[in-house]
Amino acid sequence: xxxxxxxxxxxxxxxxxxxxxxxxxxxLKADGALDVALLVSAAxxxxxxxxxxxxxxxxxxxxxxxxxxxxxxxVRAVAMNxxxxxxxxxxxxxxxxxxMARAAEEAAGLPPHTALVLSTGVIGxxxxxxxxxxxxxxxAAKLSADGGPEAAKAIMTTDTRxxxxxxxxxxxxxxxxxxxxxxxxxxxxxxxxxxxxxxVITTDAVSDxxxxxxxxxxxxxxxxxxxxxxxxxSTNDTALFLANGHAGVDPSRDGALWKVFEEAAxxxxxxxxxxxxxxxxGATKRLEIQVVGAQxxxxxxxxxRAIARSTLVKTAIYGGDxxxxxxxxxxxxxxxxxxxxxxxxQAATANGAGWLTLASGGATALADAQQARxxxxxxxxxxxxDLGLGRSEAVVWTCxxxxxxxxxxxDYTS
Amino acid sequence: xxxxxxxxxxxxxxxxxxxxxxxxxxxLKADGALDVALLVSAAxxxxxxxxxxxxxxxxxxxxxxxxxxxxxxxVRAVAMNxxxxxxxxxxxxxxxxxxMARAAEEAAGLPPHTALVLSTGVIGxxxxxxxxxxxxxxxAAKLSADGGPEAAKAIMTTDTRxxxxxxxxxxxxxxxxxxxxxxxxxxxxxxxxxxxxxxVITTDAVSDxxxxxxxxxxxxxxxxxxxxxxxxxSTNDTALFLANGHAGVDPSRDGALWKVFEEAAxxxxxxxxxxxxxxxxGATKRLEIQVVGAQxxxxxxxxxRAIARSTLVKTAIYGGDxxxxxxxxxxxxxxxxxxxxxxxxQAATANGAGWLTLASGGATALADAQQARxxxxxxxxxxxxDLGLGRSEAVVWTCxxxxxxxxxxxDYTS
Numbered sequence: 001x002x003x004x005x006x007x008x009x010x011x012x013x014x015x016x017x018x019x020x021x022x023x024x025x026x027x028l029k030a031d032g033a034l035d036v037a038l039l040v041s042a043a044x045x046x047x048x049x050x051x052x053x054x055x056x057x058x059x060x061x062x063x064x065x066x067x068x069x070x071x072x073x074x075v076r077a078v079a080m081n082x083x084x085x086x087x088x089x090x091x092x093x094x095x096x097x098x099x100m101a102r103a104a105e106e107a108a109g110l111p112p113h114t115a116l117v118l119s120t121g122v123i124g125x126x127x128x129x130x131x132x133x134x135x136x137x138x139x140a141a142k143l144s145a146d147g148g149p150e151a152a153k154a155i156m157t158t159d160t161r162x163x164x165x166x167x168x169x170x171x172x173x174x175x176x177x178x179x180x181x182x183x184x185x186x187x188x189x190x191x192x193x194x195x196x197x198x199x200v201i202t203t204d205a206v207s208d209x210x211x212x213x214x215x216x217x218x219x220x221x222x223x224x225x226x227x228x229x230x231x232x233x234s235t236n237d238t239a240l241f242l243a244n245g246h247a248g249v250d251p252s253r254d255g256a257l258w259k260v261f262e263e264a265a266x267x268x269x270x271x272x273x274x275x276x277x278x279x280x281x282g283a284t285k286r287l288e289i290q291v292v293g294a295q296x297x298x299x300x301x302x303x304x305r306a307i308a309r310s311t312l313v314k315t316a317i318y319g320g321d322x323x324x325x326x327x328x329x330x331x332x333x334x335x336x337x338x339x340x341x342x343x344x345x346q347a348a349t350a351n352g353a354g355w356l357t358l359a360s361g362g363a364t365a366l367a368d369a370q371q372a373r374x375x376x377x378x379x380x381x382x383x384x385x386d387l388g389l390g391r392s393e394a395v396v397w398t399c400x401x402x403x404x405x406x407x408x409x410x411d412y413t414s
Numbered sequence: 415x416x417x418x419x420x421x422x423x424x425x426x427x428x429x430x431x432x433x434x435x436x437x438x439x440x441x442l443k444a445d446g447a448l449d450v451a452l453l454v455s456a457a458x459x460x461x462x463x464x465x466x467x468x469x470x471x472x473x474x475x476x477x478x479x480x481x482x483x484x485x486x487x488x489v490r491a492v493a494m495n496x497x498x499x500x501x502x503x504x505x506x507x508x509x510x511x512x513x514m515a516r517a518a519e520e521a522a523g524l525p526p527h528t529a530l531v532l533s534t535g536v537i538g539x540x541x542x543x544x545x546x547x548x549x550x551x552x553x554a555a556k557l558s559a560d561g562g563p564e565a566a567k568a569i570m571t572t573d574t575r576x577x578x579x580x581x582x583x584x585x586x587x588x589x590x591x592x593x594x595x596x597x598x599x600x601x602x603x604x605x606x607x608x609x610x611x612x613x614v615i616t617t618d619a620v621s622d623x624x625x626x627x628x629x630x631x632x633x634x635x636x637x638x639x640x641x642x643x644x645x646x647x648s649t650n651d652t653a654l655f656l657a658n659g660h661a662g663v664d665p666s667r668d669g670a671l672w673k674v675f676e677e678a679a680x681x682x683x684x685x686x687x688x689x690x691x692x693x694x695x696g697a698t699k700r701l702e703i704q705v706v707g708a709q710x711x712x713x714x715x716x717x718x719r720a721i722a723r724s725t726l727v728k729t730a731i732y733g734g735d736x737x738x739x740x741x742x743x744x745x746x747x748x749x750x751x752x753x754x755x756x757x758x759x760q761a762a763t764a765n766g767a768g769w770l771t772l773a774s775g776g777a778t779a780l781a782d783a784q785q786a787r788x789x790x791x792x793x794x795x796x797x798x799x800d801l802g803l804g805r806s807e808a809v810v811w812t813c814x815x816x817x818x819x820x821x822x823x824x825d826y827t828s
Binding site: 053054089090092125324326328329335341361403 | 749750
């Protein structure tokens with residue numbers, strides 16, 4: 001059976017037709033690395049955005065949210081910068097975000113009010129608008145259909161590698177294929193709802209904002225909102241989905257194709273989300289938490305998130321310590337009613353052949369301690385927590401908490 | 415002006431009249447250290463308890479909560495053990511908690527159903543009931559009015575020092591004084607609502623459960639629920655307040671005395687709470703967060719807690735990095751509506767003479783970077799966040815997050 005889509009080697013946000021991108025060094029990063037990027041679409045995009053739930057939204061978030069509320073079908077470009085988040089910068093910060101959008105529109109020869117903006121970096125520092133504008137002009141001069149990977153590089157902060165990918169849908173009847181691509185940055189502060197996470201997913205499918213909005217919310221909930229690095233939630237987190245219609249096919253008109261389209265978009269977003277977890281600051285291991293048997297998917301996700309943000313769970317994972325009691329204790333803080341007697345906690349065995357039961361009926365299962373330790377010493381650890389309360393489930397991913405995380409974050413501004 | 419009460423050198427839970435205590439090594443801790451304690455009152459105590467909000471309550475919590483719901487005026491003893499939390503142990507765990515209470519009652523020659531139980535340590539491991547019972551018998555044989563400090567030692571887990579104190583009230587008219595004493599343990603996992611935090615506060619005042627319940631909730635909210643070490647919330651957290659009436663005075667009958675009594679109880683609880691923060695796993699620094707200008711005290715506390723549990727704030731504090739943008743970003747995740755333009759963030763200057771404004775009106779205040787760094791390099795850092803929305807306030811305390819925290823917690827079970 002075909003999955004309905006396949007991965008594109010070296011794919012990026014410019015893999016879908018009609019998208020170009022480029023990056024530049026605008027002097028924000030001290031080491032001469034790329035720090036400004038521009039993504040441009042040949043046609044107006046239907047766009048959906050999911051933004052941080054932090055009560056203190058950074059200026060670019062305020063700008064984009066307002067833009068997508070007013071003109072969700074008019075996006076032609078996304079201007080991006082790293083190193084300075086333009087957060088907690090007051091009215092001047094919003095003016096800077098506007099100036100950045102305007103600079104992108106002018107540099108790329110686009111009509112006014114067609115560019116979104118994304119910023120990431122240090123909070124509370126004014127955006128050096130002149131530098132960003134010059135960087136956008138430099139990027140606009142070399143926009144290319146191969147520019148996606150470079151743009152992904154420019155939005156990195158403490159990321160150690162760029163994150164981009166793309167997939168192509170196998171079209172029924174062999175019609176013109178739909179492509180979905182994307183880029184993201186993450187590393188520290190990653191947590192659901194969300195955290196210095198920037199993601200831009202592009203497609204050449206035809207769509208409209210009203211169709212994309214609930215679709216994109218579902219995809220983000222199961223991908224970018226299902227990962228956590230340190231439980232913090234940033235002022236800037238934004239995940240955008242842009243559909244420019246270049247392929248001429250609206251997948252929502254065909255039930256089977258629409259299903260494949262959502263699966264493909266989820267695969268792109270999940271690939272980027274997992275790349276963020278694996279590149280978490282100081283991360284040495286990955287933890288996958290499947291929560292099943294919940295009354296609702298939201299309950300399942302909340303329990304998974306509570307486990308994923310527990311520093312005690314994350315330090316135990318770092319140390320390869322099968323301290324599964326901490327997993328249950330962390331589940332208990334999710335704000336979801338639990339019935340201890342119905343709970344079962346299992347870990348995927350090291351050979352991948354099955355599951356080792358660590359606790360059931362609210363009590364320890366007296367699992368083989370040596371086997372449990374072998375499981376927790378793996379690079380990727382998979383836990384399955386059955387709440388025994390219903391039929392809904394969710395998967396959440398996180399990384400361990402290492403001494404390196406502390407080292408990286410103890411002196412970030414200087 | 416007199417504060418109305420004074421600290422007792424070396425004070426403890428047995429400083430108030432009519433309380434005795436002792437500890438024993440029951441073989442739970444591998445190194446021969448004290449691991450079981452017994453506190454006994456000569457008369458029945460009116461008792462109030464505040465318990466963890468974790469959905470998976472440990473057996474001792476279930477036992478005590480039920481006890482205090484049924485017989486809040488009948489407590490004569492508290493039996494305690496460290497090393498094994500008796501959490502996530504199912505119905506057998508509840509039976510073990512009952513057996514532990516019974517053993518304490520029999521060992522101390524008390525009537526049935528008069529003992530509470532407290533356990534702390536590893537989750538998911540069955541309580542070695544025989545050992546605990548033997549330990550309680552050994553402790554009962556040497557109960558003493560000087561036993562408070564020893565009992566405080568026996569409940570330590572990763573704590574590096576025992577935590578106990580007491581104060582004596584200055585009585586109007588020079589009557590028989592009221593004494594309030596207490597002990598606590600904390601270290602890792604400490605977070606509001608609450609986290610492997612055990613606290614027992616005793617007094618020889620006369621009182622009744624209905625008076626104590628709201629009183630104790632207020633005191634705990636401003637002390638034990640206002641501290642955070644790692645944002646985790648344990649299955650076992652319990653704070654008890656016992657009044658045995660030995661001094662013959664009911665402070666609630668005199669408005670002025672009742673006020674002093676609450677201040678004195680708050681001072682005892684705050685001393686213990688701050689001792690927990692300073693002894694947090696791997697802690698090298700203390701952070702005090704005053705949140706003022708909130709619409710309600712609960713809002714103020716929630717904002718303070720959100721800052722206190724941010725690993726990014728805590729690593730910045732460890733590194734002496736004046737990354738105040740992280741403080742604002744963390745405030746934004748509290749679930750409290752904020753108005754950026756009204757927010758002011760200040761830090762107490764190193765010389766203690768005033769406040770340095772770090773941000774106001776939602777934007778950076780361009781504070782002297784050198785002065786800011788000098789402040790953040792101190793051992794104790796005090797921040798003041800004015801939300802500009804009302805007149806309520808709260809204070810929250812936390813410690814920094816150091817590489818040692820990770821080391822301590824990466825291999826705790828073995």
